[in-house]
Amino acid sequence: MSAVDDKTEVREYFNTEGFNRWNKIYSESDEVNTVQMDIRTGHDQTIQKILKWVDDDANAKGRSFCDCGCGVGSLAIPLALRGADVSASDISDSMANEAARRAEEVGVANAKFYTSDLESVTGKYDTVTCVDVAIHYPSEKMAEMVGHLCSLSDDRVLISFAPKTWYYVALKKFGELFPGPSKTTRAYLHEEDIVRGALTKAGFSVAREEMTGTNFYFSRLLEAKRN
Numbered sequence: 001m002s003a004v005d006d007k008t009e010v011r012e013y014f015n016t017e018g019f020n021r022w023n024k025i026y027s028e029s030d031e032v033n034t035v036q037m038d039i040r041t042g043h044d045q046t047i048q049k050i051l052k053w054v055d056d057d058a059n060a061k062g063r064s065f066c067d068c069g070c071g072v073g074s075l076a077i078p079l080a081l082r083g084a085d086v087s088a089s090d091i092s093d094s095m096a097n098e099a100a101r102r103a104e105e106v107g108v109a110n111a112k113f114y115t116s117d118l119e120s121v122t123g124k125y126d127t128v129t130c131v132d133v134a135i136h137y138p139s140e141k142m143a144e145m146v147g148h149l150c151s152l153s154d155d156r157v158l159i160s161f162a163p164k165t166w167y168y169v170a171l172k173k174f175g176e177l178f179p180g181p182s183k184t185t186r187a188y189l190h191e192e193d194i195v196r197g198a199l200t201k202a203g204f205s206v207a208r209e210e211m212t213g214t215n216f217y218f219s220r221l222l223e224a225k226r227n
Contacts (some may be wrong), residue, residue: 007091007117010136014092023098026072035216042217043132046160047075049210049221050129051082053158060084066125066152068118069133073099076111086111089121119148128153132219134161135187142190143198150202153226157204160221163211164189192220199224 014022025036025043032040054060061083067076070088072095080086080103090096093115100113118133128149137145142161149157196206204224212219 006136006138011091011117014090015094019092019094019098022095023072026074038214038216042212042214042219043074045212045214046131046210046219046221047078049212050075050131050158051078053208053223054079054082063127064125066121066123066128068121068128068130068149070099070113071095071132073102073111073113075129075131076113077103077106077108080108080111081106084110087123087125088113089116089118091115091117118145121148121152123152124154125152126154127156127158129158131158131160131221134159134190137188137190139164139188139190139194142188143194143201146195146198147202150199150204150224150226153204155226157199157224158221159195159224160219161190161195162187162218163192163220195220195222203227 021036024031025040060079062085064085065076065079065087067079067086067088070076070090073088076086076088076099088096088099088111090099090113096113096115103111103113118130130145130149134142134145146157146159149159199206199222204226206222207225208223210221212221
């Protein structure tokens with residue numbers, strides 16, 4: 001399937017049934033099953049690791065952040081609450097609007113939420129973040145996606161992705177045997193060497209890294225700084 005078709009599928013999914021499902025996962029709702037709760041836990045761990053790096057560096061206040069694929073604002077809102085100037089986008093109108101609603105609910109005024117696919121995001125920012133979005137991107141588009149993220153950043157890129165290892169490939173194949181009602185969009189695992197190579201090609205070096213793995217969530221997190 002082409003990248004355009006993938007993009008259309010992702011947009012339509014997250015504007016309809018996907019929004020209802022993931023809005024519950026990325027909230028404090030009790031209306032989630034065991035798998036969804038596990039994914040919530042894993043995603044929150046990744047977000048907390050990013051925020052810890054930001055807090056350790058004490059460099060959020062007054063700095064510009066671009067959050068690509070912001071979802072319901074799980075990262076963008078905490079960054080804004082730390083004083084960052086945040087521009088956050090999502091391919092889904094429903095997601096971007098929910099993020100804006102949540103931001104307003106907690107009094108955030110220094111974050112802008114809008115609808116856009118990742119490739120159409122423009123501008124220059126101190127830090128560019130893209131968390132748990134790459135799973136929707138075909139492997140052949142990954143290097144190009146990373147390059148575009150780097151082109152938006154003056155200083156730092158933070159990206160997470162599901163790494164392509166024999167274990168996770170086997171786990172993914174096992175899960176595909178049971179599509180059921182929880183089946184979502186197609187999920188892509190990515191070769192870590194390709195991601196690192198794309199960062200290097202764009203003039204960035206990995207400064208910190210983390211791995212988060214729960215029963216149903218696995219994500220490699222890389223922080224890359226411009227050379």
